[in-house]
Amino acid sequence: xxxxxxxxxxxxxxxxxxxxxxxxxxxxxxxxxxxxxxxxxxxxxxxxxxxx
Numbered sequence: 218x219x220x221x222x223x224x225x226x227x228x229x230x231x232x233x234x235x236x237x238x239x240x241x242x243x244x245x246x247x248x249x250x251x252x253x254x255x256x257x258x259x260x261x262x263x264x265x266x267x268x269x
Contacts, residue, residue: 219237219263219264219265220235220236220237220261220262220263220264220265221235221236221237221263221264221265221266221267222234222235222236222258222263222265222266222267223236223266223267223268224266224267224268225268226246226268227246228246229245229246230243230244230245230246230250231243231244231245231246231250231254233254233257235263237263242254242257244257
């Protein structure tokens with residue numbers, strides 16, 4: 218299965234879901250939230266990142 222991440226973007230938050238593992242998380246929609254999202258994604262980059 219391809220590793221895919223879906224991101225729902227709002228003014229305040231990024232709600233993310235990793236399809237392969239079923240993990241989900243919420244990050245602030247600002248610079249520190251983007252850094253935390255990159256750390257959450259980790260070294261294994263997904264093949265697809267999509268916003269519905």
